[in-house]
Amino acid sequence: MNKLENSHNLIKTFYPDPVKTNISPASGFRSRCEFGYRNGSYTMVSNGQKLYISKLDLAHPAISELMPKLSIKINDSYLLHKKLFQVNFRANNFNKIIVSLIYHKEVNVELLTESSRIAKDLNIEIVLRSKKKLLSTSNEILEELINSNNPFYLYQTDQTFFQPNRYMVPRMVNLVESFIKGPKDLLELYCGCGTFSIPLSRIFNKVFATENNRKSMMCLDMAISKNNISNIKYSRLSCDEVSEAMTGRLFNRLKGEKLVDYNFSHLLLDPPRSGLTDDVISLVNRFENVIYISCNPETYAKDVSKLTDYKISKIEFFDQFVNTNHLEIVSVLQKSK
Structure with missing residues (x-):
């Protein structure tokens, strides 16, 4: 069984329809x-x-x-x-x-x-x-220029995570943008250097992003300045702290920003291969619309099985690393009415 069949079998309980697969060129793609x-x-x-x-x-x-x-x-x-x-x-x-x-x-x-x-x-x-x-x-x-439908700049250092497939990143950004319906404000966890924060700031009224890597935060700050963006705020907060901040608790790292003043319509998640912790699962349940980007179909399926109030409304596969077992998922989960 190849990785596409295996991945579809993992999620068919939650999404029985065929899933489009975006294929990378076989050479020259790893940046x-x-x-x-x-x-x-x-x-x-x-x-x-x-x-x-x-x-x-x-x-x-x-x-x-x-x-x-x-x-x-x-x-x-x-x-x-x-x-x-x-x-x-x-x-x-x-x-x-x-x-x-x-x-x-x-x-x-x-x-x-x-x-x-x-x-x-x-x-x-x-x-x-x-x-x-x-x-x-x-x-x-x-410095990197991402040639999506609406090009933008990002920054990275040797100590930050950065999507490695130079062909697929613009396509993933374009797809996520096309998935957004009824945008108000966005909360993003695991924002990294701003691969999605920067382009989505043009769609949402306000974006609040969190990330634990200091170098990634520095790169995000540079990208905000380079792209002349004024509606992104960010902080180094754990998921527990985000939950508390959403109920009104103030942290010094928020620099006066109050999450209760946001009108979040969407949550964006791009976690590590280990998937979502139980704390994040609890946080997800506060949102109507969840953009979930995963680099591990197995943990993605495990996490979706725990989100019993949600259904997968849109999903596509990205074969970023041809001839390997790795597969990326871009999806939207919507809370059942």
Whole structure:
């Protein structure tokens, strides 16, 4: 049974109709890649086997082209390759790249100087990381233009989550926008860098977004400024704290913002693979319309089974990673009348 059949079987109790699947191109789609580094080569695991590679066709072309050039530079420098165990890449639509070199040794100024020379030669930015320490040849911020129906800018660092498939992100945004009916105000949990917060601010009267990652909050703030948006407010609140804030409790992190003053018509959820906690399930039940984006069909089905007062009104699959078991879901749940 393939992943599409399996995913449909998981949700057919809640949505028996056929589900449209959006297919990604088979190569050049990954704008974020992570590799091990051993014996002078990049490593990855496929079907339980460790592979030694020099480039990756699945990666953004700029990343794939850079990989062998960077490997030569690393291997030519004892300082750079000693105790290097991981290399991460992030690229944007302007072909700008941030490379993260992660070490089993403390990064220092000497290593930064050597990295700066390599970064200049290859026209990239390099972030050096070791336990509790980070150095960078730049401000480690990557600007991205999302070419959806209404293009917008986002920002990311090597410490933030960012949707890795550069072809699918605009399509997912377009679909979510098309799903919105009767918008008033939006509450968003797990907002990340603002992938949905920014475009949906053009549809909703007000948006209140929450996220626990400080770097993501910084990137969201930059995106709000770059896109000239004035109707997004955000805070680092747990789900319990959001529930309390909705009943009137004030937190210093809200900076005077009162959630009781919002007229929320929709809740947007884009949780990690583990799905929704019981606290979030309780919070969901306060809303009539829930936009649920999931990267794990199994936890999605488990969560929907707990939301007994809701039905799936709209849903599509996104095959972001072809020839793997991963599948993304974009859906709307509506409370039964």
